[in-house]
Amino acid sequence: MQMHQRLGNDLLLDVRDLETHFFGEDSVTRALSGISFQVKKGETLGVVGESGCGKSVTALSILRLLPKPGARTVGGEVRFQGRDLLGLSDREMRKIRGDRIAMIFQEPMTSLNPVYTV
Secondary structure, eight states: OOTTOOOGGGEEEEEEEEEEEEEOSSOEEEEEEEEEEEEETTOOOOOOOSTTSSHHHHHHHHHTOOOTTTEEEEEEEEEETTEEGGGSOHHHHHHHBTTTBOOOOSOHHHHOOTTSOO
16 A cells, blocks of 8 residues: 555545754755644544654645745645645745644644633
C-alpha cells in the first residue's frame, strides 16, 4: 500500500515532501526536508516535538506565511481539498486563509478567545 495514495473526497490536507529553506547572505539553512502527512475530514493531527524542530515552520509553510525575504518553500506539494496551495496567487491564498484553513499559534491565551468555539 502506498503511503500517500489519494483517498477520495475525505482527504482534506495532503502534504508531500515539503522542503523549506532560510536564506542568509552567505548561507542556507534547510529548516524542513521531506515532511509528509495527510489529514482526512474529521481527523485531528497533533504535531509535537522539541523546540526548534520545525513545527511552526511546517504550519507557516502550509499557510504561506513564511517571513520574507529570507524563507522560502523550495520543494514539495501542499494540497488542501485538492487545490495546490503552493501554486495559488497571493490573492487566492488570502481567500482561503482564515476562512477555510487557519493556524492557532503557540501562545493559546493570545490566540484563542474563550467566548468562541473552535
